[in-house]
Amino acid sequence: MELWYSILSVLPFDWAQPGQMYFMKHALLAVLVISPLFGLLSTMVVHSRMSFFSDALGHSAFTGMAIGAICGLNQPTWAAVLFAVVFALLFNLVRRRSALASDTVIGVFSSTAVALGIFLSTLNGRSFTRFNSLLIGDVLSVEPAMIGVLALILLAVVILWAVSFNQLMLASVHPALADSRGVKVFWQETVFSVAIAVVVTLSMTWVGLLVINSLLVLPGAAARNVARNMAQYHLFALLGSVVAGVAGLMISYYLSPSAGASITLCLAVWFVATFLIRRKG
């Protein structure tokens, strides 16, 4: 972290000066890790029409938190990760086994998970308000150890992308064609949805449940407006995600709104900009 502090000290911002405002320095580093993570995942979330799924995952993550809290865990986050992974696995299994459309299955899972979460967290007349912080999120409370965990996950997703992006893309385009070329479609989809589950749950505390899905949709959606191939698509998604992440954090520092919301609004501006200059036809 010392290295990071000294790198920042060359910046002309008051919070970047040595010996103070550590929470802001941590938050900036966290944003620099989280935003490319979401940028990368968003390309595939948008491409394979999984945005409703990732939204549902956010909701289920909250239920996992509630379960973790009931079990008396100090760190309910890991219980939430576990719950979200189980949610993703079950969803994939049910989707494969049933004849229902994907969004219907998601609707079933999502509403069940949310209801379970509210049921558990308000059991015995307890107040729901202690979960309010999860809805909004607070990136300024992030600790260096957690940034380390997020960095490891970023590394894991980059490796996943390097190894199996091709197969994932093929599976999303045409499952039978992918299968005929040796792609294990079910496993690819499962690994991808588990990756989303882990990322969404771990970042929820900082980004906020209500806006987390926008981070998984907007970078990819904006990039689609202007990209003509996969390399451009990833470039624009990553660029948009990181720039909006940093800009959103700065806005949050100087004007004090929630960082998650400011980042999302910056992404929305990025989307409008790309929409206006999109390639016609």
Add this chain to the structure above:
Amino acid sequence: MRKIKHGKLSSGCADACCLKLEGLSVRFQGEQVLEDVSFHLHCGEIVALIGPNGAGKSTLFRSILGQAPYRGDITFSPAGGPAIRLADGSVTGGTRPLVGYVPQSPSFDRGDPVSVLDFFTAATARWPVWLPIPQKYRERARASLARVHGEDLLDRPMGALSGGELQRVLLALALEPVPHILILDEPLSGVDIEGEHQLLEMLDELRTQYDLSIFLSTHDFATLGQFADKVVLLNRRVLKVGAPGEVLSSPEFYETFHLRVGRGGEA
């Protein structure tokens, strides 16, 4: 491997390369989709599969591709070699034959940021296509597309291709590597007359060049006689197998498609 050509051979394929389906039955969710389907598919032959919607055509393809569990036998004998059994994706006694598959046009959105090169590289190489694609893979894709006269499609987005162009790209992909059996699911639907003509000409070229078996489903009965060596009429079971003229004038054909008997030739 594939030395013996016997495209027009009608029976007795002891030593020639041949895909044999024997007593193939498929049940799906309690319903009998295919029942006791048997016929042979020889190398160098173009065989057309016809039948009404829901006749089990796609299921039959999926069985050959190893994507649907079935009862019965599918075996493949390379020219002069021992028969290979394809049971539920497993193979005993030899190497599984390569099956190229051209699916019914997958739907790409117009805005999909997938170029033909991306699509091709994703399907044939390990290089992750979200990184800029090296020249080596570009040249390889260009060479494959050249087989179907589609070199200039390389940088076009998949979503912007016409029906005929998309079919050509999918065909080029199915030929990479050159398969023993090429399956095309309704390749003529959504393709205009010129595209259809081009595609059929290309298939004819391919079967003589590579001596592969081509198996395709179609609803376009009018052109059957121009390209198909053999027609299989399927409606859950095989109702008729034979030369196009023979099948198209059969009572089974008229009955299946609810046409009036006695007005032969107008299909």
